[in-house]
Amino acid sequence: xxxxxxxxxxxxxxxxxxxxxxxxxxxxxxxxxxxxxxxxxxxxxxxxxxxxxxxxxxxxxxxxxxxxxxxxxxxxxxxxxxxxxxxxxxxxxxxxxxxxxxxxxxxxxxxxxxxxxxxxxxxxxxxxxxxxxxxxxxxxxxxxxxxxxxxxxxxxxxxxxxxxxxxxxxxxxxxxxxxxxxxxxxxxxxxxxxxxxxxxxxxxxxxxxxxxxxxxxxxxxxxxxxx
Amino acid sequence: xxxxxxxxxxxxxxxxxxxxxxxxxxxxxxxxxxxxxxxxxxxxxxxxxxxxxxxxxxxxxxxxxxxxxxxxxxxxxxxxxxxxxxxxxxxxxxxxxxxxxxxxxxxxxxxxxxxxxxxxxxxxxxxxxxxxxxxxxxxxxxxxxxxxxxxxxxxxxxxxxxxxxxxxxxxxxxxxxxxxxxxxxxxxxxxxxxxxxxxxxxxxxxxxxxxxxxxxxxxxxxxxxxx
Amino acid sequence: xxxxxxxxxxxxxxxxxxxxxxxxxxxxxxxxxxxxxxxxxxxxxxxxxxxxxxxxxxxxxxxxxxxxxxxxxxxxxxxxxxxxxxxxxxxxxxxxxxxxxxxxxxxxxxxxxxxxxxxxxxxxxxxxxxxxxxxxxxxxxxxxxxxxxxxxxxxxxxxxxxxxxxxxxxxxxxxxxxxxxxxxxxxxxxxxxxxxxxxxxxxxxxxxxxxxxxxxxxxxxxxxxxx
Amino acid sequence: xxxxxxxxxxxxxxxxxxxxxxxxxxxxxxxxxxxxxxxxxxxxxxxxxxxxxxxxxxxxxxxxxxxxxxxxxxxxxxxxxxxxxxxxxxxxxxxxxxxxxxxxxxxxxxxxxxxxxxxxxxxxxxxxxxxxxxxxxxxxxxxxxxxxxxxxxxxxxxxxxxxxxxxxxxxxxxxxxxxxxxxxxxxxxxxxxxxxxxxxxxxxxxxxxxxxxxxxxxxxxxxxxxx
Numbered sequence: 031x032x033x034x035x036x037x038x039x040x041x042x043x044x045x046x047x048x049x050x051x052x053x054x055x056x057x058x059x060x061x062x063x064x065x066x067x068x069x070x071x072x073x074x075x076x077x078x079x080x081x082x083x084x085x086x087x088x089x090x091x092x093x094x095x096x097x098x099x100x101x102x103x104x105x106x107x108x109x110x111x112x113x114x115x116x117x118x119x120x121x122x123x124x125x126x127x128x129x130x131x132x133x134x135x136x137x138x139x140x141x142x143x144x145x146x147x148x149x150x151x152x153x154x155x156x157x158x159x160x161x162x163x164x165x166x167x168x169x170x171x172x173x174x175x176x177x178x179x180x181x182x183x184x185x186x187x188x189x190x191x192x193x194x195x196x197x198x199x200x201x202x203x204x205x206x207x208x209x210x211x212x213x214x215x216x217x218x219x220x221x222x223x224x225x226x227x228x229x230x231x232x233x234x235x236x237x238x239x240x241x242x243x244x245x246x247x248x249x250x251x252x253x254x255x256x257x
Numbered sequence: 258x259x260x261x262x263x264x265x266x267x268x269x270x271x272x273x274x275x276x277x278x279x280x281x282x283x284x285x286x287x288x289x290x291x292x293x294x295x296x297x298x299x300x301x302x303x304x305x306x307x308x309x310x311x312x313x314x315x316x317x318x319x320x321x322x323x324x325x326x327x328x329x330x331x332x333x334x335x336x337x338x339x340x341x342x343x344x345x346x347x348x349x350x351x352x353x354x355x356x357x358x359x360x361x362x363x364x365x366x367x368x369x370x371x372x373x374x375x376x377x378x379x380x381x382x383x384x385x386x387x388x389x390x391x392x393x394x395x396x397x398x399x400x401x402x403x404x405x406x407x408x409x410x411x412x413x414x415x416x417x418x419x420x421x422x423x424x425x426x427x428x429x430x431x432x433x434x435x436x437x438x439x440x441x442x443x444x445x446x447x448x449x450x451x452x453x454x455x456x457x458x459x460x461x462x463x464x465x466x467x468x469x470x471x472x473x474x475x476x477x478x479x480x481x482x483x484x
Numbered sequence: 485x486x487x488x489x490x491x492x493x494x495x496x497x498x499x500x501x502x503x504x505x506x507x508x509x510x511x512x513x514x515x516x517x518x519x520x521x522x523x524x525x526x527x528x529x530x531x532x533x534x535x536x537x538x539x540x541x542x543x544x545x546x547x548x549x550x551x552x553x554x555x556x557x558x559x560x561x562x563x564x565x566x567x568x569x570x571x572x573x574x575x576x577x578x579x580x581x582x583x584x585x586x587x588x589x590x591x592x593x594x595x596x597x598x599x600x601x602x603x604x605x606x607x608x609x610x611x612x613x614x615x616x617x618x619x620x621x622x623x624x625x626x627x628x629x630x631x632x633x634x635x636x637x638x639x640x641x642x643x644x645x646x647x648x649x650x651x652x653x654x655x656x657x658x659x660x661x662x663x664x665x666x667x668x669x670x671x672x673x674x675x676x677x678x679x680x681x682x683x684x685x686x687x688x689x690x691x692x693x694x695x696x697x698x699x700x701x702x703x704x705x706x707x708x709x710x711x
Numbered sequence: 712x713x714x715x716x717x718x719x720x721x722x723x724x725x726x727x728x729x730x731x732x733x734x735x736x737x738x739x740x741x742x743x744x745x746x747x748x749x750x751x752x753x754x755x756x757x758x759x760x761x762x763x764x765x766x767x768x769x770x771x772x773x774x775x776x777x778x779x780x781x782x783x784x785x786x787x788x789x790x791x792x793x794x795x796x797x798x799x800x801x802x803x804x805x806x807x808x809x810x811x812x813x814x815x816x817x818x819x820x821x822x823x824x825x826x827x828x829x830x831x832x833x834x835x836x837x838x839x840x841x842x843x844x845x846x847x848x849x850x851x852x853x854x855x856x857x858x859x860x861x862x863x864x865x866x867x868x869x870x871x872x873x874x875x876x877x878x879x880x881x882x883x884x885x886x887x888x889x890x891x892x893x894x895x896x897x898x899x900x901x902x903x904x905x906x907x908x909x910x911x912x913x914x915x916x917x918x919x920x921x922x923x924x925x926x927x928x929x930x931x932x933x934x935x936x937x938x
Contacts, residue, residue, distance in 0.1 A: 093544035095837050141372045141473045148375030156776050158839040246368045317774035322610050383549050385612040595927045599822045602829030700822045
């Protein structure tokens with residue numbers, strides 16, 4: 031994966047504890063070992079479909095917020111990926127897990143699903159394109175980090191692990207390359223912001239809250255088993 | 258309290274279970290009996306301050322979404338109440354409970370606080386004025402119902418109950434009259450919608466989700482004690 | 485072209501005078517006869533490029549405003565057409581007319597360009613998806629009507645007319661079919677609105693204002709010659 | 712009037728020609744001499760009422776876009792001024808000029824009215840609070856400059872000038888003090904932006920376009936007489 035200097039040193043590092051909670055959450059650790067309860071994974075998959083729908087809305091918002099055609103490009107690529115294929119793939123993947131497409135559409139969003147998706151959108155509507163891209167960043171960056179790390183972790187158990195295709199997907203070249211595209215664009219925009227400005231402080235708050243909402247999203251999956 | 262026919266029969270009644278969960282939540286039942294753990298109430302009060310800030314933003318959004326000056330009126334009255342007094346009163350009330358104003362401003366929003374407030378705002382940005390007003394309705398209507406019910410419930414314990422001023426506030430003539438103003442305006446708008454239209458179905462979904470987010474907000478207060 | 489009953493009888497017909505001003509404007513009549521001053525056409529082409537950029541933003545907004553993936557489809561198709569090709573084609577077309585790509589990007593928007601594009605966008609942000617689609621409709625519907633009418637009008641002069649490719653483009657099967665797709669989706673949504681509701685009255689006002697802004701856009705092209 | 716250093720040197724001065732076109736437009740010069748045709752003034756007054764309605768919407772949008780209660784303050788003061796009084800005063804003023812309140816509400820917006828108001832709003836929705844405040848600035852700053860200059864200009868004719876109350880209003884202490892409040896807040900926000908950043912370049916483009924839309928608004932008033 032490409033190294034994103036500003037993203038790493040100015041958004042991830044000052045936010046280290048929350049970042050670790052998210053990227054090393056029990057949900058993904060158990061998933062990589064194949065010991066995550068099936069009900070947790072199924073619940074997560076369903077909520078993730080609802081999440082992706084609002085994620086597509088957020089990228090459409092980013093296109094609306096772009097000053098010129100060049101700036102529309104990276105968000106359009108993400109939107110195209112989602113509407114043109116990923117959402118359908120996701121439904122297919124859900125069906126392999128015995129989850130019916132129509133049932134998923136009718137599903138109720140969990141509190142953490144609402145919290146994360148609407149936080150991103152309100153941040154994006156109230157702020158500008160950069161605020162929106164920063165609110166969207168923990169998802170792409172974190173999933174790429176989780177995917178690549180778990181794919182080669184000695185603690186991971188690929189064999190006989192029903193969740194291993196999930197790990198492979200988020201460690202795949204295609205996924206990493208799409209993340210690199212998105213985040214390169216963000217990194218270019220971040221360079222324009224002076225490091226000691228109130229603007230950076232705000233972007234850090236946005237990144238930190240979005241990261242915590244990601245953890246809450248994993249937690250929501252785990253909680254199914256505790257209910 | 259004024260009877261709002263459409264609100265009652267077309268939004269509250271089809272949503273009866275979720276409405277009961279919200280308006281008869283353990284949080285408010287324990288509060289009325291004076292047995293709610295102090296930590297729960299304090300946590301709720303702080304999160305409620307953060308909630309009110311976004312509630313003010315949502316009413317400002319409603320003004321932006323108004324076609325004419327007359328439609329701006331009811332939302333402006335709410336916004337004026339919040340910015341001109343209630344938010345300050347709330348901070349004062351927090352201080353009586355040993356909660357420092359600056360600490361509250363710096364406070365982190367809970368997942369349920371984010372979920373509820375941003376759901377209302379995204380519903381309002383994506384939809385029109387009516388969608389927004391319906392997303393805002395469970396709060397005003399529910400608090401008025403909770404306040405008046407608990408104020409005269411035989412199960413309530415006013416004497417020596419440190420939370421009783423909270424009950425009195427939401428049963429007060431001032432509060433009820435402000436709720437009546439808001440909801441009368443909403444009721445007028447609802448009359449325009451044919452009862453069997455997809456529009457009503459959507460408004461019901463909005464009202465239902467907002468109601469559930471209210472319950473999650475109470476639950477977030479109770480959870481402090483379970484952590 | 486497909487017949488759109490509601491669009492025709494409830495939006496175009498009550499708006500007949502403004503619709504005629506727009507679709508039979510001297511700008512397009514002179515264009516079809518090949519007697520439009522070149523400076524007018526060049527100015528129009530440049531402003532139309534700036535227009536299309538905001539048109540893409542408006543379709544992205546429509547995707548953000550969609551409740552589900554199915555509703556995103558028609559707007560995504562339009563957005564994809566614009567970002568994936570039409571904007572580039574338009575720049576190429578401008579270059580054939582001696583207009584430099586970079587110069588166009590740096591161009592200042594005329595008052596009528598600002599008025600039309602931002603009216604559509606504000607209507608869409610303040611209202612819901614249907615308000616936005618109605619604000620976008622006069623453009624697609626009107627250009628299709630203008631293109632097909634002029635293409636076979638006896639008053640038109642195809643031979644030696646430097647503007648004839650413009651007429652051919654807006655009379656082409658590809659264009660008409662894309663307009664049909666968009667407007668079919670709008671027509672489906674319009675069916676849900678009761679004919680005597682305040683909602684229809686509002687949609688008519690939106691359609692009417694957007695139509696007048698289209699006329700102002702032609703007029704802005706003609707005015708170059710009068711300056 | 713308070714001196715606003717950044718506003719003056721970084722927004723007005725690089726935009727000197729457009730600023731002069733706006734603040735020394737024939738419309739206000741003729742108005743100060745009492746030679747402006749009555750039909751022009753009446754048309755302007757009516758369109759200005761429609762303008763103020765959207766101006767109120769834009770200030771409501773600024774409140775929605777505020778991160779905290781303190782930032783909401785200045786925009787709330789403007790909104791309160793408009794909804795709580797100025798819009799009514801304006802209607803009253805229109806009536807003195809023989810313009811009926813109901814007729815004004817039903818009035819059609821001119822192209823320049825649409826262009827200016829919707830440009831401000833789209834700039835504000837797409838960008839952040841600062842973008843919105845900069846789009847709003849030429850109005851307050853320009854009217855204060857026009858009012859104070861014309862009030863004491865030797866070329867002005869106060870006696871027997873039916874438009875003199877207009878000059879007096881925009882030169883009044885009340886108006887200047889309200890402008891100072893708004894612009895002080897903006898100036899504080901502008902200080903955070905590094906002078907050679909792309910952000911400043913964008914803010915300058917916004918200020919410049921809004922200034923030109925103001926000129927077009929005067930021109931729209933004058934054009935009545937040429938029609």
